[in-house]
Amino acid sequence: MFRKASFIAACLVFLILPLVTLACAPPTPINQSDVAYADPIVENMLQAMNQEDYAKFSADFDEEMKKAIPESAFKDLETLIKTKIGDYETGSKKYMRAELKSGYIVVYYAADYTNETAAVVVTTSFRDVGGKNLVGGFFLSSPKLAAK
Numbered sequence: 001m002f003r004k005a006s007f008i009a010a011c012l013v014f015l016i017l018p019l020v021t022l023a024c025a026p027p028t029p030i031n032q033s034d035v036a037y038a039d040p041i042v043e044n045m046l047q048a049m050n051q052e053d054y055a056k057f058s059a060d061f062d063e064e065m066k067k068a069i070p071e072s073a074f075k076d077l078e079t080l081i082k083t084k085i086g087d088y089e090t091g092s093k094k095y096m097r098a099e100l101k102s103g104y105i106v107v108y109y110a111a112d113y114t115n116e117t118a119a120v121v122v123t124t125s126f127r128d129v130g131g132k133n134l135v136g137g138f139f140l141s142s143p144k145l146a147a148k
Helices: 002-023 038-051 063-068 071-085
Strands: 028-030 094-101 104-113 116-129 132-141
Touching: 038 071, 038 104, 038 116, 038 132, 063 132, 071 116, 104 132
Parallel strands: none
Antiparallel strands: 028 094, 094 104, 104 116, 116 132
């Protein structure tokens, strides 16, 4: 009985270990030229927040993003951003890196905002939907946004 339990435990370890290793695998780097499509999309989104234009902001969202950030939530998001870090300084974003992570292509930029002295990290996740790269995630991070 003890041998059977030990054998089953050993088998489970060998079956689960590869899955854990894959889940914890580091992201795969991607060349900037392979994500050139991201630059105008992200610029459009950042400018749309300045202009309080939800239609422009969400133009390249996938269906999940449209549900996650509906127009009703956009105003709150935009107000929070403007209150904490101000407006995006148009054209200031600089490419940092891109990587393949959990099935998404994640592109990182550093951008300047009027009321934030540090660079704001703009993280945008893309996925292919019917041959088109659509936004599946969008995050801004900075010291002022992290502060309570």
